[in-house]
Amino acid sequence: MEQLRSFLGTLTSSIRDLLPIVLVVAFFQLLVIQQPFPDLARVLTGCLLVVLGLTFFIRGLEQGLFPIGEAMAYAFARKASLPWLLLFAFALGFGTTIAEPALTAVAAEAARIAANGGAIANNDDSMANYALGLRITVALSVGFAILTGVYRIVRGWPIQYLIITGYIGVVIMTVFAPPEIIGIAYDSGGVTTSTVTVPLVTALGVGLAESIKGRNPMIDGFGLIAFASLTPMIFVMAYGMIV
Amino acid sequence: MELIRHLFSTGLSTIADVLPIAAIIFGFQLFVLRERIPNLKSVLTGFVYVLIGLTLFLVGLEEALFPAGKLMAQQLTDPEFIRGSVAAVGDALRWQDYAWVYLFAAAIGFSTTIAEPSLIAVAIKANQVSGGAISVWGLRIAVAIGVALGIALGAYRIVSGTPLHYYIIAGYIVVVVQTLFAPRMIIALAYDSGGVTTSTVTVPLVAALGLGLASTIPGRSALLDGFGLIAFASLFPIMSVIAYAQLGEWWMKQQIQQAKNEHTDKQD
Numbered sequence: 453m454e455q456l457r458s459f460l461g462t463l464t465s466s467i468r469d470l471l472p473i474v475l476v477v478a479f480f481q482l483l484v485i486q487q488p489f490p491d492l493a494r495v496l497t498g499c500l501l502v503v504l505g506l507t508f509f510i511r512g513l514e515q516g517l518f519p520i521g522e523a524m525a526y527a528f529a530r531k532a533s534l535p536w537l538l539l540f541a542f543a544l545g546f547g548t549t550i551a552e553p554a555l556t557a558v559a560a561e562a563a564r565i566a567a568n569g570g571a572i573a574n575n576d577d578s579m580a581n582y583a584l585g586l587r588i589t590v591a592l593s594v595g596f597a598i599l600t601g602v603y604r605i606v607r608g609w610p611i612q613y614l615i616i617t618g619y620i621g622v623v624i625m626t627v628f629a630p631p632e633i634i635g636i637a638y639d640s641g642g643v644t645t646s647t648v649t650v651p652l653v654t655a656l657g658v659g660l661a662e663s664i665k666g667r668n669p670m671i672d673g674f675g676l677i678a679f680a681s682l683t684p685m686i687f688v689m690a691y692g693m694i695v
Numbered sequence: 696m697e698l699i700r701h702l703f704s705t706g707l708s709t710i711a712d713v714l715p716i717a718a719i720i721f722g723f724q725l726f727v728l729r730e731r732i733p734n735l736k737s738v739l740t741g742f743v744y745v746l747i748g749l750t751l752f753l754v755g756l757e758e759a760l761f762p763a764g765k766l767m768a769q770q771l772t773d774p775e776f777i778r779g780s781v782a783a784v785g786d787a788l789r790w791q792d793y794a795w796v797y798l799f800a801a802a803i804g805f806s807t808t809i810a811e812p813s814l815i816a817v818a819i820k821a822n823q824v825s826g827g828a829i830s831v832w833g834l835r836i837a838v839a840i841g842v843a844l845g846i847a848l849g850a851y852r853i854v855s856g857t858p859l860h861y862y863i864i865a866g867y868i869v870v871v872v873q874t875l876f877a878p879r880m881i882i883a884l885a886y887d888s889g890g891v892t893t894s895t896v897t898v899p900l901v902a903a904l905g906l907g908l909a910s911t912i913p914g915r916s917a918l919l920d921g922f923g924l925i926a927f928a929s930l931f932p933i934m935s936v937i938a939y940a941q942l943g944e945w946w947m948k949q950q951i952q953q954a955k956n957e958h959t960d961k962q963d
Contacts, residue, residue: 469815472806473896477763480799485770489763497698498759502810505752508744509812516741518820519734520720527728536727540719547715553708554898611883612874619867626860635859635922642925643898645890647749648713650813652720654820654887669824670880677817678886681929 459507466506474499513651521655522662529663534606541602544653545680546595554643555590559583562636569632572695586691593687594644597679598653604675605660608667611675618682625689633692640688641681650677698758705757706750713746749895752812756896764803765903771799772907790854797847800904804846804928807896808839814891821884829884833939838888841935842928846901849927853908856915859923866930873937881940888936889929897928 481489489495528537549555563572563579563586572578604614626634645653653676661673724732732738770776808814818831852862874882901924909920 469810472809473760473803476799476802476806477760477767480767480771480802481763484795484799485767485776495759495763498755498757501751501755501758502760503755505748505750505755506810506812507748509748509752510815512741512744512746512748513812513816513819514741516738516743516745517816519741520732520738523733524720524723524728527724527730531728533727536723540723540727543719543723544716547719551712551715553712554894611886615886616871616874619871623864623867626864635920635926638859638863638926639922639924642890642892642929643894645813645894646712647813647894648716648745650891650894651816651820652716654817658820658824670821671883673824673883674817674821674887675883676887677890678883681890 459511462507462510463503466503466510469506470499470502509647517648517651518655521652522659525656525659526663529660537602537606538599541598541656542595544595544649544656545598546591548646548649549594549644550587550591552644552646554646555587555640556583558636558640558643559586559590562586562633565632565636566692566695569630571630571632571692582695585695586688589687589691590640590644590684593683594680597683598676600683601657601676601679602660605657605667605672606664608672611678615675615678615682618679618686621686622682622689625686625693629689629692633689637685637688637692640684644684645677645680649680653677653680698754701757702750702754705754706746709746709749709753712749713742717742749812753895756899761899761903764900765907767799768900768904768907771796772904772911774911790851793850793854796850796854796904796908800850801843801847803900803904804897805839805843807900808842808892808932809835811892811894811896813894814838814888817884817887817891825880828880833943834884834888834936837935837939838892838932841888841932842892842897844935845927845929845931846904846924848931849924850904850908852923852927853905853915853920854912856912856920859926863926863930866934870930870933870937873934873941876941877937878940878944881937885933885936885940889933892928892932898925901925901928 481487524540528540560579560583563583566572566582567574567579572582600614604611625637629637654674657676658669658673661667661669661671667673724730814835815831818829818834821829821834822831848862852859877885905920905922905924909915
């Protein structure tokens, strides 16, 4: 009974989460473009699936992803084994990014641009190589980002100096990178962090800041995602310059 | 039938997506930390919920919202449509003629951000950690406003054809200046909110809008100019979240000041 009630509670809030998109789509479809929905039944089924999906995801978040991220942060802090913690951070960043579908799509697009621009040979083989190289580059950069971010939490460094240094890096790279790669590089910062990675990494960061003495979870715990969306820009522009 | 096949294939790719993460976590638990996972059964159920949830979520989006949203992005950026609402045929379109496009960009940016699951996750966590000082909805709305402004400006950039990096570098300067004056508590969270806004819901719709615009405006290349909207969507929330914290702090000070005044009034 209790469970059912909390499930219904999450369900109602999922409906509220989806409502703005439905309103925007309906407004533009009916009033601006002035066309009825092509397949209303399908749209309604889809909305139902989205609401159910969001409900399950939020439950799973609170029951699975948050607790495991925190438990691991506490365990690492208790064992005080910095090298293993850093290796874990790198593996988490690299492993979650290399398989990311959004990144695969962007890498394929980038290979096409490079082939059109004459930077690489215009055949399937060299394009696949280029795309794979780009994916590994981005995954390495995210691994490096989570590692740096975790080390920052352990040390308690203020985040802004590192981020501003990163910005300066992006600006300097923009000056030297080939123009075709810049748009993709800037976008690659946004696509690397998936829906499963974000809650996990956030729980890890906050858990570490909570369990290390002298760290404030609000000031030190967040920020891992920020690194993960900054370093790919620098690495991708570097990749564009080298290849 | 079609739907079931779609559910099945999306389910498989979601599993493939989560598998490396699960392998790393359980590998480290077993071989490095060598500890029992607390509430193992509940955690595993949670992972299954995440899998089911993401699958249903993605299939629902692809069935219902993405086709409608992408079609709309194409129709709104179609020169025929834009001409219909403004000047006589034959005149070159000016950037002002794209008013509906900017409004659509802002509206779709706002509404998809509200539904973005990773942002919900970060907002829940921030609410817990801050002891309720940061409200879940306050943060989500602040981020959504940032994304809305960012995407509308990004659409204007594609229409006007100005180089992307000018905007991004100017944005960085604003962020740096804001950081100097921001309450310390919010800085890391604000930087994070740049990265979480753009995943499952926002990216496909926003990419369709960018490519639609770039491919219909003469002189733009879809490949060179179509990208970059996501970069806007991950930069502007940083500014809006810091602004939200600054407003909150200012409001608190006003309240305290008022309480103090009332107090002294009473004493007089």
